[in-house]
Amino acid sequence: MKERYDVIVVGGGPAGSWAAKHAAEKGVSVLLLEKDREIGLPVRCGEGVSVADLSRVVDVQEPWIAMKVSGARIIAPDGTVVEAYPDEKGYVLHRKIFDADLAAMAAKAGAEIRTKAYVCGLLTENGRVRGVRVIHLGHEFRISASVVIGADGIESRVGRWAGLRTQVSPEDMVSCMQFTLTHDSIDSKTAEFRVGERVAPGGYLWIFPKGDRTANVGLGISGAHSLNKKPIFYLREFVEFMFPGASVLTVVAGGVPSVPPLQEMVLDGLMLAGDAAHQVNPLTGGGIVNAMIAGRMAGRVAAEAVLAGNVSRKRLSAYPNEWHRLEGKNHAICFKIRSVIHRFKDEEFNRVAQVLLKIPSSELTSFNIFKSLLFKHPKLLLELTKIYFEGKA
């Protein structure tokens, strides 16, 4: 590690690696710091991703893929099964391998990477971020940088140290719990989703098969619904019922912010990307591709700003501007749909499922599902139309 870099990236997930890679490709010096001893661990993710989305941002490699799934089975509270999305393909990833490879690509592009490097504070000068303090293998280092990119997840310590309001209220956070299970009955190649007040109030339960009789089985519950009964108890109940005697290979807890994107993603010499900037999809909770898109934008803008000798907030704002232009509308629409669905009672889900059953499976695309949903909720349609045409919520 040197005493100075052009760009320091905090956090070695998809947002951080992609920011580091794209900054390094522009020829600036980049240091990527990961607090854990190994990139990609612990996995804190359902690991499901759309093939179309992932292919937009990276050349997909076979070792990343645990399972190729097609279509989705949606199960309503009354047990109605809707087979949907026949044409949509997904991957269930091995995040451990995937994340490690993304970091390796960043290294190949010229970024320097350190793991077991715990960032414990920012260096500031006249209120401006000038670098980080990092504990690496028991020694504290002070490393300066022109730009610090915080890709440090929902807790976003970097953002808070810099004075950004990154807090999310409990009602806007989805509290998640997942087991990676192995059980003889797990033999599906279809992703399964379950909704309802008894299974996952204000959220949903997922089963993503990983092959070899294993699956990620997890659920997310809106913070407004998790006051008395925590996700761990909902999950245990479901697993005991569906997969009695299953072995639990991995336990993971986590939170997904279900909010509009962070209002301020940049300051002088500072940028936030990925979960830290609340860029995860507020409807599905999917954040891998969102993080990579934002990381790429942030990394490029950071490098260009360094090369131009101007890392002011104004100059770095090219990143949030681009993000809002390309991603903002979709994010706002997903947030609006979520804000309606998370209040659904069981009867409403059951009614929507009955409407969907009348549509042939081959036509149950995301578009048609949302059309049915909107038909039942004309007010939502109006609000979405407004976002679509005016670009704002």
Added chain:
Amino acid sequence: MVESIAVIENEKCDFCGTCVAVCPTDAIDLKEFTVEVNAERCIGCASCVDICPLGVPEIKP
């Protein structure tokens, strides 16, 4: 009245950071190997209790 604050037992914690993200006063921090509650900052609001997927935090006097 005795002021109550959040207590988080590290043995039960998965260190996912969700409580850190919802804490309105930045009273919770993920340290290198632990999660710590700053007693000076904690206002005992129980946001961390509400959101923890594992139900670890408790408000205690």
